[in-house]
Amino acid sequence: MKTIEKIGLGLFLIGLTVFTAVPFFGTYTLTEELVLANTKDIHQEKMAEILAPMYGREFGSNFSFLSAFGENFNTYNDNLKAQQLWDQVIWDDYGFALAKAAASSPVRDNPWLWLGLSIGLAVLGGYLYNFRQYSDEPTGIKNNGIFHSKLKNRGWLGMITGGYLILFYILLYWFPAYLVNLVWLVEPVSRMLSGGPASQWFLYGLVYTLAILVMGVRMFRKYRGNKYQQLRTASVMFFQTAFAFLIPEILVLLNQPYFDFKNIWPLDYDFFYDYQISTFLSGGGMGMFMLIWGILLIIVGVPVFTYFFGKRWYCSWVCGCGGLAETVGDPFRQLSDKSLKAWKYERWIIHGVLVLAVVMTAVTIANYFSGFSFLGNFTNQLHSFYGFAIGSAFAGVVGTGFYPFMGNRVWCRFGCPLAAYLGIVQRFKSRFRITTNGGQCISCGNCSTYCEMGIDVRAYAQKGQNIVRSSCVGCGVCSAVCPRGVLKLENGPEENRIIDLPIIIGNDSIKLNA
Ligand code: SF4
Ligand code: SF4
Numbered sequence: 001m002k003t004i005e006k007i008g009l010g011l012f013l014i015g016l017t018v019f020t021a022v023p024f025f026g027t028y029t030l031t032e033e034l035v036l037a038n039t040k041d042i043h044q045e046k047m048a049e050i051l052a053p054m055y056g057r058e059f060g061s062n063f064s065f066l067s068a069f070g071e072n073f074n075t076y077n078d079n080l081k082a083q084q085l086w087d088q089v090i091w092d093d094y095g096f097a098l099a100k101a102a103a104s105s106p107v108r109d110n111p112w113l114w115l116g117l118s119i120g121l122a123v124l125g126g127y128l129y130n131f132r133q134y135s136d137e138p139t140g141i142k143n144n145g146i147f148h149s150k151l152k153n154r155g156w157l158g159m160i161t162g163g164y165l166i167l168f169y170i171l172l173y174w175f176p177a178y179l180v181n182l183v184w185l186v187e188p189v190s191r192m193l194s195g196g197p198a199s200q201w202f203l204y205g206l207v208y209t210l211a212i213l214v215m216g217v218r219m220f221r222k223y224r225g226n227k228y229q230q231l232r233t234a235s236v237m238f239f240q241t242a243f244a245f246l247i248p249e250i251l252v253l254l255n256q257p258y259f260d261f262k263n264i265w266p267l268d269y270d271f272f273y274d275y276q277i278s279t280f281l282s283g284g285g286m287g288m289f290m291l292i293w294g295i296l297l298i299i300v301g302v303p304v305f306t307y308f309f310g311k312r313w314y315c316s317w318v319c320g321c322g323g324l325a326e327t328v329g330d331p332f333r334q335l336s337d338k339s340l341k342a343w344k345y346e347r348w349i350i351h352g353v354l355v356l357a358v359v360m361t362a363v364t365i366a367n368y369f370s371g372f373s374f375l376g377n378f379t380n381q382l383h384s385f386y387g388f389a390i391g392s393a394f395a396g397v398v399g400t401g402f403y404p405f406m407g408n409r410v411w412c413r414f415g416c417p418l419a420a421y422l423g424i425v426q427r428f429k430s431r432f433r434i435t436t437n438g439g440q441c442i443s444c445g446n447c448s449t450y451c452e453m454g455i456d457v458r459a460y461a462q463k464g465q466n467i468v469r470s471s472c473v474g475c476g477v478c479s480a481v482c483p484r485g486v487l488k489l490e491n492g493p494e495e496n497r498i499i500d501l502p503i504i505i506g507n508d509s510i511k512l513n514a
Contacts, residue, residue, distance in 0.1 A: 004128055007128055008125045022107055028062060030069075043094075051069070105181055131217055133221040143334075165403070228479075240324075256283060259290045267419075274364065310426050310430050310474050315412060315473035325403075325409050337406065346414050350419065394415045429494075430494075432491050435490050438461055438464025441462055452475060
């Protein structure tokens with residue numbers, strides 16, 4: 001390891017350690033004023049009364065603060081639930097807002113300093129570690145020793161990384177109140193961009209974008225000499241930074257609805273939820289434009305672009321989940337399961353999620369236009385279930401936390417309903433295919449090993465068969481790592497795209513199955 005890489009790694013680890021320690025800093029003190037300022041009008045009086053025993057007490061950690069909060073708040077709600085007084089139960093969760101308001105810590109007093117010492121150092125370290133990688137070596141993709149790596153082949157380092165990510169996602173989705181100090185860290189950045197306070201989602205968006213940018217530099221180094229990979233990486237870095245992170249924040253600054261112009265239903269599963277539709281309809285010309293843009297992407301953008309370029313135009317060039325998978329997740333791409341069993345599960349699960357998303361949306365729209373007389377509040381329960389099981393647990397905890405266990409495209413391969421939709425178009429009506437020059441294949445298996453979607457590319461190459469698979473995201477890495485130039489990603493005429501008569505290689509003969 002070069003000196004600059006050692007310095008980079010050291011800085012990254014210091015930054016990560018500070019980032020991990022920050023949630024434990026400070027004390028928490030609640031007052032009646034804070035409760036009144038951070039609860040809805042209809043709950044103010046009741047909340048002020050429920051939390052009165054906590055006023056003026058100084059709590060030494062967020063654990064003791066949140067446990068006292070839970071005790072008071074849950075006792076009140078549990079009593080009402082026992083008496084079935086459902087309309088008096090307070091369903092809103094004020095834990096995060098009140099913990100954030102009650103926190104007093106060095107991070108809150110000096111956020112820029114702590115931001116620099118945590119996320120800043122981690123980013124600088126990551127950049128220093130990556131920007132000179134492979135500089136003494138000739139171009140060409142190096143995966144040397146990857147299956148001996150403790151990080152990249154499910155070793156102890158991989159387990160720790162996966163565990164850390166899973167824990168972070170669980171806290172982010174279900175227990176954000178424990179992260180309020182981290183949110184204070186990014187408060188000034190949020191104020192600068194949108195003019196509003198930071199939430200856990202702003203923290204997540206910032207960290208997510210920076211991770212893509214830093215690991216994008218690694219991709220530039222690792223795949224230098226391969227124009228397709230360079231352009232693709234630049235594209236996901238751009239779309240994440242501009243479309244997913246900056247533009248939505250700037251829209252809020254301009255008093256417009258928060259909107260990611262490249263997020264498409266059914267991945268953007270709440271696009272047709274009643275509160276979203278109401279936001280669009282009440283958002284004036286811009287709100288209307290967002291609604292129409294979103295619908296056009298679903299019914300025109302997806303089929304047309306996928307027809308001409310395959311699903312890669314979205315999954316490997318534009319999507320935020322794909323962007324993270326292709327940068328942060330790249331070191332883990334070889335962990336995808338190539339078995340036929342995994343392929344079978346993949347088809348059942350991903351299409352099952354697509355059906356669930358379509359049914360949920362259809363029911364939601366019908367209910368909305370019937371003035372909620374069709375199903376009443378049932379759609380809210382459906383939304384909660386989908387948000388919990390698919391939006392949070394599958395896409396977040398499993399989708400990213402499982403990188404070091406199951407590869408970098410777990411969500412895209414097994415769960416993303418948009419990938420399923422794009423895949424159906426790619427499989428049946430598209431000009432995209434990967435062509436194979438089978439005679440050149442030496443069966444080394446590099447292509448299958450590094451296919452993040454678990455496609456056994458070699459099996460196709462050995463038969464000289466075009467690869468037309470709904471799951472292929474067109475990342476191009478199979479082609480990049482092939483030592484014999486067998487594979488080529490192409491858009492061409494639909495005729496002869498799907499070759500059903502491949503060469504069959506048996507134990508004692510090679511024959512054309514014609
Ligand atoms: S088949 Fe090739 S281009 Fe398609 S997902 Fe696998 S590695 Fe990427
Ligand atoms: S990487 Fe190339 S040579 Fe090796 S098995 Fe795949 S297609 Fe054949």
